[in-house]
Amino acid sequence: MTEDDEKTRMLNAALEYWDRGWTVIPVIPESKRPAIKWQELQDNPPTYEMVEAWWTRWPHADIAVVTGTKTGLVIVDCDNPEALKAAEDAGMRSPIRVKTKRGDHLYFAHPRDGIRRGPRAGSNSRGADWPKIPGLDFRGDGSYALVPPSKGYRWDIAPSMDWDDLPVWRDWHPSIPEPQGEFSFETLDLSSARVLSPEDFMSVWDLTRQFVETNFPGTLRIPTGQSNGRNERVMRYVSECIAEGYWGDELRLKGYAFMGMFFVDKLPEHEFQATCRSVEEMHRRNHPEDFDSHGNFLRHPGPPTASTAVTRTETAPKPKRLIHMKDAEALLAKSEAATYLIEPWLPPQTIVQVYGYSGHGKSLFLQHAMAALASGRKYFGPFEVGRPGRVLYLDWENGMGTLARRLQELGSAHGDTGERLNIWTPFLDDRGMNLNTPEGLRVLQEWIEWARPDVVVIDTLRSAYPGLEENSAAEWAKIGQLATKIRNAGMAVVLVHHSNKPNEHGQGREAGSTAQLTTLETQIRVSQVFEDEATAKMKAGLFDEDYETPVFPLLRAKCPPGYRLYMVNEIRYGKVREWSDVHDLVQWVGYAAHDETEAKMVVSSLSTKQRAKEMALNGYSPETIASVLQRPLRMIKTWLEIA
DSSP, X not given: OOHHHHHHHHHHXXXXXXXXXXXXXXXXXXXXEESSOOGGGGTXXXXXXXXXXXXXXXXXXXXXXXXXXXXXXXXXXXXXXXHHHHHHHTTOOOSEEEEOSSSEEEEEEOOOSSOOOOOXXXXXXXXXXXXXXXXEEEEOTTEEEEETXXXXXXXXXXXXXXXXXXXXXXXXXXXXXXXXXXXXXXXXXXXXXXXXXXXXXXXXXXXXXXXXXXXXXTTOSXXXXXXXOHHHHHHHHHHHHHHTTOOHXXXXXXXXXXXXXXXXXXXXXXXXXXXXXXXXXXXXXXXXGGBOTTOOBOOOOOSOOGGGOOSOOOOOOOOOOOOOGGGHHXXXXXXXXXXXXXXXXXXXXXXXXXXXXXXXXXXXXXXXXXXXXXXXXXXXXXXXEOSOOOEEEEESSOOHHHHHHHHHHHHHHHXXXXXXXXXXXXXXXXXXXXXXXXXXXXXXXXXXXXXXXXXXXXEOHHHHSTTOOTTOHHHHHHHHHHHHHHHHTTOEEEEEEEBOOOBXXXXXXXXXXXXXXXXXXXXXXXXXXXXXXXXXXXXXXXXGGGSSSOHHHHHHTTSOTTEEEEEEEEEEEEEESSOOTTOOSEEEEEEEEETTTOOEEEEEOOOHXXXXXXXXXXXXXXXXXXXXXXXXXXXXXXXXXXX
């Protein structure tokens, strides 16, 4: 083939792909680097004239197709035989593929369902949203892949197949193992569902450092290529830095430091800048609340964290020792610095009961709390979220329509929870989940192993255990045994229960035997507050004017213009195994909706910790704050981050 024929072949192939509706871009041969700025083409495909001009200017350029919604393609990139086998074992099979220099590209139709599916790299996956297989990568929205007749690439299409046979992509999820052998409650094993491993809390920086030290101990640098996921690592690190408050030039300095520390070759400058811009644009789309009316980023860099360190630390084995009296202060400081999922009532690995009279909003309160945890917002009313967490919420009582409206409400109030908030309901499948039966416990185990949550919520116990004999100590022992197994497997568990009808002495306590309190570490009562005395009495609620200071006016004052306060909950503790200075006897959480848009938000009273910070901003000294709030000065200084 003459050189002119080769030029014509590349141009004709590019135009043929364009005719098919694909977004094609020219790539510098042997580099996999686009010859143009291609990011804006994801939403605005090139014209015929643009494609023709590109291959007229660069006649020997390879051809790449941009994957994602516009082109309608996603590609599974298998760089070695092991990756290909893993893909096929996971059900990623397509009759249309490309043979590459190192493996196979499997082609699928993008579902075009409004969900953005970004790139994934098997080399640094944690196994939650993509298989942890080196060399098995995913090219979705925001990616591209070389196509024939680029050098080393050729089509491999099954006989009698054409593009109409392109299978629609189905998102990968970890498989749920089939039950083996006989099952009984005593054999319930949740050890494989443990989630609180060190890697679950490691930053991208620390994960990369661990990867380097394990795989490249000689150079402590990741070489270019070899399916080590350089681009994906940089993108994830930059995303993490934005979440920490870095933007613009400061964000790029963080990225340069990351690449300089861990890679033999940094990303080419134009690729790095494009990556930063892409992540910034994505954050701007997904988190408009982080920007003012002029589009300026509102967050500011915080203090250095473990992920910003640039020095290696060597750790030696610690000698064995026991606790002595002299350790009291250090232990106290360590316990006060413990990371909660939701402070102060939901530390990791705990058992909590939330109870209240039917219809008073205990599920509403808990669902908002779990959405705040899953979204990673700093606060849920008076309660502080320690870190983003994964939730498996087992909801036996809400129908499809109710659940859909509730999810819209949670999204409006707390933002996107991604795949961290996972909800099971009976209408998902025909198996149900009766926790009185071995089969129900087996189903529970499967979903826990699949979701790998930080928190499991059982809402409600009466529905999860049909026919529950609430006055039977043996029945509660069975529930406590399950809760303890879940906790010991590394998760927190929240049990939702009803309270008895009120009697002449006031509100009813939790229904059933006091044996239910045996394994609980925290008990929370949720009651509804009403402004109308007759309604409060009829619904066994609390009358607002019975408080020394009515709550509704205080919470209304916190609502922006156009919002109406439609419900208020009193949150009060029952049993608390470890009461601390962070606990408050009572708090109030209100739910508000915009009159026109129906947007939702949460307003609340302030925790003592929040009041301390507010007083400090108003110029009060730590000593005065400690005196007014009746908290130890040491605790006040810890809250205010004063050494």
